[in-house]
Amino acid sequence: MLRDNGLGLVFGLLFLVLLVGQAISGQALYNDQQVAVGADPVSLGYYLTSSSFAVDVVENWQSEYLQFFLYIFGTVWLVQRGSSESKELDRIGPESDADQLLGAHVRDDSPRWARAGGWRTAVFSRSLGIVMGGIFVLSWSAQSVAGWAAFNSEQLGDREDPVTWLAYLAEPDFWNRTLQNWQSEMLAVGSMAVFAVYLRQRGSPESKPVGAAHADTSETG
Amino acid sequence: MSSTRILFVTYLTVIAVGLFYFTLLGLLGR
Numbered sequence: 001m002l003r004d005n006g007l008g009l010v011f012g013l014l015f016l017v018l019l020v021g022q023a024i025s026g027q028a029l030y031n032d033q034q035v036a037v038g039a040d041p042v043s044l045g046y047y048l049t050s051s052s053f054a055v056d057v058v059e060n061w062q063s064e065y066l067q068f069f070l071y072i073f074g075t076v077w078l079v080q081r082g083s084s085e086s087k088e089l090d091r092i093g094p095e096s097d098a099d100q101l102l103g104a105h106v107r108d109d110s111p112r113w114a115r116a117g118g119w120r121t122a123v124f125s126r127s128l129g130i131v132m133g134g135i136f137v138l139s140w141s142a143q144s145v146a147g148w149a150a151f152n153s154e155q156l157g158d159r160e161d162p163v164t165w166l167a168y169l170a171e172p173d174f175w176n177r178t179l180q181n182w183q184s185e186m187l188a189v190g191s192m193a194v195f196a197v198y199l200r201q202r203g204s205p206e207s208k209p210v211g212a213a214h215a216d217t218s219e220t221g
Numbered sequence: 222m223s224s225t226r227i228l229f230v231t232y233l234t235v236i237a238v239g240l241f242y243f244t245l246l247g248l249l250g251r
Contacts, residue, residue: 001224008228012235050251054243061239131233138240145247152250 019057026053037157051149055177058142063181065136071189072129081217082197084208088218100125140178147174 002009023044030052031041047053076094080086097103102125106115113124123130145165151173152162168174192206198214201207208216222230 005224005228008225008232012228012232049246051247054246058240058243135236135240138244142240142244142247145244147247149247149250 022057023048023053026056039157051146051153054146055143055150058139058146059177059181062136062139062143062178063185065132065139066182067185067189069129069132069136072132079217080193080197082214083193083217084196084206085193086217094125143177144169144174147177 027042027044027047030047030050034041042050075086077092078086079089079092081089091099094100098105101107101110102114102121103117111124113120115121116124148163148165148168151168151171155162163171196207199207200210200212202210
């Protein structure tokens with residue numbers, strides 16, 4: 001059971017450990033800034049319930065889910081010759097029912113919503129994109145709300161007027177937090193798709209077999 | 222429920238609770 005779920009368990013545990021690390025280093029940074037302006041340092045409990053911690057967490061969440069959403073959706077319609085991250089060049093689009101094991105091609109062990117037809121199959125056919133895109137939208141909106149509160153508490157500390165949520169959406173703080181995360185995700189996705197043409201990782205499903213030709217598209221090892 | 226399905230539901234729950242919590246912190250203006 002542990003071995004069967006290695007990816008999900010190991011990355012889930014790493015997430016928790018690293019979130020604790022972020023909380024501890026974030027509190028230390030927050031308190032450095034407090035001391036610099038002559039304010040009292042705060043407890044870990046205070047920091048964990050602050051919008052400053054919240055915005056630092058969710059600004060990274062939103063960009064990761066945007067990355068995966070765009071990758072899931074983009075790889076339906078865009079291909080990359082020679083890349084294990086791409087499907088074959090002649091399969092652009094949502095593909096046929098035969099390819100997707102739908103309609104007359106469903107199997108006995110196909111998921112219930114794949115067999116159901118109608119709106120349920122339409123929803124299930126897009127469920128991965130819907131969930132990843134939904135988490136992106138919700139985490140980006142959480143970033144906007146938490147970033148707004150954190151921005152206003154800094155404004156008050158600097159004896160400046162707080163801004164409305166809508167006004168915050170036009171602030172450089174919101175867009176700098178957003179775009180500094182987005183740019184890195186696009187670089188990583190684009191380079192991964194192209195690197196996978198010429199580079200190999202033996203045993204990884206993210207790579208072609210080591211001996212596969214550079215021109216082979218959509219072969220995973 | 223299979224162990225894999227428990228993992229699936231756990232991830233969804235952690236993300237949903239996290240999004241709710243972090244949005245709430247912003248709305249409360251902490």
